[in-house]
Amino acid sequence: MLLLPCHFRCGLNSPATQPTEILVENQKRAQQAAINLRELAARLDLAAGVETRPGDPRDVISKYVKADKTDLLVVGSRGLSGAAGMLMGSVSSYLVSNAGCSVVVYRAVKADE
Helix, strand or coil: CCCCCCCCCCCCCCCCCCHHHHHHHHHHHHHHHHHHHHHHHHHCCCCCCCCCCCCCHHHHHHHHHHHHCCCEEEEEECCCCHHHHHHHCCHHHHHHHHCCCEEEEEECCCCCC
């Protein structure tokens, strides 16, 4: 099974202004991301399962991979550093230390690099 974690946060630029609206908006984004990932997996001829689960991504993903006895977890990195990285936290850094399996962190090359 391929676990493709994703999570969303709403900031000041989000159209959602109330906690309930933020939750609903995040759920819609997660559902659309799951649809997109299923379609991508199908185009690549991959047997993949895609799930969305509420909660802190660090906790949800680490519990999932332990329960599933995952051998390898591949996660993306947004490349935040400095104050932004400290404020937002790093899901990938947490998972490297706590997932209970091997973790590969993939960081996409930015267009200006």
